[in-house]
Amino acid sequence: MISYPNAKINIGLAITSKRQDGFHDIASCFYPVGWSDILEIIPSEELSFQSTGIDIPGNADHNLCLQAYHLLNKDFNIPPVQMHLHKIIPIGAGLGGGSADGAFALVMLNEMNNLGLSDEQLEEYAAQMGSDCPFFIKNKPVYVTGRGEVFNELDLTLKGKKIVLVNPNIHISTKEAYSGVSPKALDFELKATLEGNIEDWKDHVKNDFEDSLLKKYTVIDKIKSDLYKQGAEYASMTGSGSTVFGIFSTEIDLSNYTEYSVWSGDLD
Numbered sequence: 001m002i003s004y005p006n007a008k009i010n011i012g013l014a015i016t017s018k019r020q021d022g023f024h025d026i027a028s029c030f031y032p033v034g035w036s037d038i039l040e041i042i043p044s045e046e047l048s049f050q051s052t053g054i055d056i057p058g059n060a061d062h063n064l065c066l067q068a069y070h071l072l073n074k075d076f077n078i079p080p081v082q083m084h085l086h087k088i089i090p091i092g093a094g095l096g097g098g099s100a101d102g103a104f105a106l107v108m109l110n111e112m113n114n115l116g117l118s119d120e121q122l123e124e125y126a127a128q129m130g131s132d133c134p135f136f137i138k139n140k141p142v143y144v145t146g147r148g149e150v151f152n153e154l155d156l157t158l159k160g161k162k163i164v165l166v167n168p169n170i171h172i173s174t175k176e177a178y179s180g181v182s183p184k185a186l187d188f189e190l191k192a193t194l195e196g197n198i199e200d201w202k203d204h205v206k207n208d209f210e211d212s213l214l215k216k217y218t219v220i221d222k223i224k225s226d227l228y229k230q231g232a233e234y235a236s237m238t239g240s241g242s243t244v245f246g247i248f249s250t251e252i253d254l255s256n257y258t259e260y261s262v263w264s265g266d267l268d
C-alpha cells in the first residue's frame with residue numbers, strides 16, 4: 001500500500017500559556033498543503049524500515065513510521081511489514097512532515113490489518129507520537145487548541161487560492177523554538193478573524209515564534225517581505241520555522257528562490 005503524507009501550515013500561531021506538563025497551550029489554524037512524502041508499507045517476513053530522499057537526522061529505529069507500527073503492535077500484535085519512506089518534505093521546517101508520516105502509517109496499518117479503529121481512536125494513538133500528529137488523521141483545515149490536539153470546526157476554505165512555500169534550508173528544533181517565547185493570552189478573536197476576510201489577516205493573524213526567530217534568522221524575514229512585495233494576500237512563517245508561506249490569488253514568480261527548497265500549488 002502506498003500513501004502520500006502531506007505537510008501542514010499554521011495560519012496564525014498563538015502561544016497562550018506554559019503548562020504543568022512542560023508543553024505549551026497554543027491556538028492556531030492547521031491547514032493541509034500538497035508538499036508530500038511517499039510512504040510504502042507491504043507485508044514482510046520481518047519488520048524493516050528504510051528511507052530515501054532527504055536525510056532524516058537521528059536514529060532510524062526512532063522514525064515516526066516505526067513508532068506507529070510499535071504502538072499498534074503493542075495492542076494488536078500485528079504481522080511484520082516492510083516500510084519505505086521517500087522523504088521530500090523539509091525537516092525541522094514547521095511543516096509537520098514527520099508527524100504526517102507517523103499519522104499516515106497508523107492509518108495504513110489500521111486498514112491493512114482490518115483493525116477497525118475509528119479516526120478518534122487513531123488520533124489518540126497519534127497524540128502519543130507528537131502534538132502535531134493527530135491533525136493528520138482527518139487531515140482537514142481545523143482550529144486547534146490545547147497542545148495541538150484539541151480540534152474545533154473552522155469555517156474557512158482557501159480553495160482556489162495558490163500557495164508558495166519557501167524553506168531557506170535552516171533546521172530549527174521545535175523544542176528550542178518554544179524555549180524562546182514568552183506565552184501571552186490572546187487579546188482578540190483569532191478564530192473569528194480567520195473566518196473573516198483574508199485582507200484583515202495581515203494586521204492581526206500572527207505566528208508568535210516570529211518575534212524571536214525573525215531576528216535570529218533574518219533570511220526568513222526577507223522571504224516574508226518579498227512574498228508580500230510579490231502580491232501575497234497573506235504571508236507568514238509556519239510553525240516553529242523555518243518555512244515561510246505566501247497565499248496568492250495571482251501567479252507567483254519563483255525566480256527569487258532558486259537557492260532554497262520551494263513548493264507551490266493550489267490550496268484545497
Ligand SMILES: C[C@@](CO)(OP(=O)(O)O)[C@H](O)COP(=O)(O)OP(=O)(O)OC[C@H]1O[C@@H](n2ccc(N)nc2=O)[C@H](O)[C@@H]1O
Nearest residue numbers: 022023024094095096130131132147174175178239240241
Ligand atoms: C510548533 C508546532 C505548531 O504546529 O509545529 P512544528 O513547527 O513542529 O511543525 C507544534 O506545536 C509542534 O508539535 P510537534 O512537532 O508534534 O512537537 P512535539 O514532538 O509534541 O514536542 C516537541 C517539543 O516541543 C515543545 N512543545 C511542543 C508542542 C507544544 N504544544 N508545546 C511545546 O512546548 C516541547 O518542548 C516538546 O518537548
Ligand SMILES: Nc1ncnc2c1ncn2[C@@H]1O[C@H](COP(=O)(O)OP(=O)(O)O)[C@@H](O)[C@H]1O
Nearest residue numbers: 058063064091092093094095096097098099101
Ligand atoms: N519520518 C520522519 N520524517 C522527518 N523527521 C522525523 C521522522 N521521524 C522522526 N523524525 C524526527 O523528527 C524531527 C523533525 O520533525 P518534522 O516533523 O519534520 O519537523 P517539524 O517539527 O519542523 O514539523 C527530526 O529531527 C527527526 O529526527
